[in-house]
Amino acid sequence: MTRDSRQTADVILRIAFPGQDRLGRGKMALLEHIRATGSISAAGRAMNMSYRRAWLLVSDLNRMFDKPSVESQRGGQKGGGAALTPFGEALLQRFRTMERAAETLLADDIGWLEAHYRPGSAGTPPPEG
């Protein structure tokens, strides 16, 4: 689902909340990069994303739920940085589990779609009307 060179069709899962908020693999990948790098700016760079964009996504995430997903860490040997909160970890793990469950559930349907898929072929003109 997060493979860079996909050979098969993938299920992309996104959650639409009533208040227009969305949760999807962009925010989840950012959480993973923050966990790996300990920094919002480094996580953004790893995703070819501006610091402003990464900051806004973290701001969205911290606002959307009753607990923040990312917390600042000041002082210490690294002189500050960012880390996932326990809620952020739980959110990330749950979303990844949801993705895997959906992929397993829909494997036969994905196979059907792949069997009919015709990549990069020339367009057939659509009908008028």
Place this chain on the structure above:
Amino acid sequence: MTRDSRQTADVILRIAFPGQDRLGRGKMALLEHIRATGSISAAGRAMNMSYRRAWLLVSDLNRMFDKPSVESQRGGQKGGGAALTPFGEALLQRFRTMERAAETLLADDIGWLEAHYRPGSAGTPPPEG
């Protein structure tokens, strides 16, 4: 999943094909409107979409798979128009079934997300780093 005034969080399903093509609820809603109206332009209008945009989505769909999803119907009492092919019907039905299955599978997770969701609240400044 296609409700206009959602009170709960919804699963949005999208399929990413290796050749950059995508299949999601926009194209599926367009197929439903073509079936209902018998016309690409009327279907586009029903979705507040330009004819050009509707035409391009149909063109994508007809190119993506080994069989077209929309066919022109010329002559007859209606003087032409558009209709779903048997493949287009099968594609639409399969996608809608996939959406319902995913929604059922993930109902508990959606409940967890909704329980933590905090719509429209003021933003918490994200940490530096």
